[in-house]
Amino acid sequence: MIDVGLIQDDQLSYFSKVMEKLRRKSRARYDRLTKIAVLHHHVSSLWKQQLELKNLEATLDASQLKQVLTENSFDIILHGHKHTNHVGIDGSLIPVSVTSQFNPLCIVSGGTVGGYPRLNDVQSFKLLYLDGKKGPRSQAVIKEIPIRSSGNYSDALANDGKTYHAPTTRKLPLLHDIDQLKVAVDGFVIEKCAPELASATGSRGENMWLAPHNKKLFATSLRYRCPYFVDDGTTKAFYEVMLATERLDFRASARIHWLATDALGDGGSDGARKVIILVGNLEGTHFSQVERKNEVSDSLDRMRSWPSFPWESII
Secondary structure: OEOOOOOOHHHHHHHHHHHHHHHHHHHHHHHHOOOEEEEOOOOOOOOOOOOOOOOOOOOOOHHHHHHHHHHOOOOEEEEOOOOOOEEEEEOOOOOOOOOEOOOOEEEEEOOOOOOOOOOOOOOEEEEEEEOOOOOOOOEEEEEEEEOOOOOOHHHHHHHHOEEEEEEOOOOOOOHHHOHHHHHHHHHHHHHHHOHHHHOOOEEOOOOOOOOOOOOOOOOOOOOOOOOEEEEOOOEEEEEEEEEEOOOOOHHHHHHHHHHHHHHHOOOOOOOEEEEEEEEEEOOOOOOEOOOOOOHHHHHHHHHHOOOOOOHHHEO
């Protein structure tokens, strides 16, 4: 894509406009694409990098280039110049003060094929494999293959090659991957939206049982496990907490359908039943992954508009 040591501001501006046009044209497909930038000069210091003092040793405005690539959701940078084998993750540029969740770039530095290798390195080439036939891809597999003056290629590939599993797309931990933080945010949502739980009597996670290895979503043996269940003697209330970092999609709607089917059953022959779903809208926070304003609330409104859904029993 770029093969100079200095990227001019007008070049970066033009590149940003091209990527914005591509994003609008491809719409939702844009985020499923694996985006790879190819350039000559390196944009980050390498592990155990040998010192060189010369003009245009690195891309001089690498920070501006990496910012543009990060903002446009690029996954991988392939570069040469240093003749040094290296695969790493570079997220040093991303500030923690921004509310948008940017993912760090995977940096792949090519070694050398025909020249003299660096100290403690060998001549090599790399094979890049993208996981899955279509995106979004969660990882890339980079195989580093040494070049030998003699010997069997298959043996070198199997015995001497190195394999790197590099994360792509969502590389930063999401809120639901951090158990302690999720519990704290869940508690905040419950305090604000369902203060009655603090004094209510009931059980936590004991009203339904999730049977493993059962693929029939609404089968009687596959029970939804609610985090909170309250029985005041007249009404059984089933509480669920959902933290929305992006629009509520098919997975969220299927989860709600499953909960409603399991909790409401045949209409509640053993007494009145209701389901309370507490949605924490995390748009505008560091965990946000929305693509446009009001994405979470709009998706919730669309879900409420479904005529066949028993919203009269769901608050």
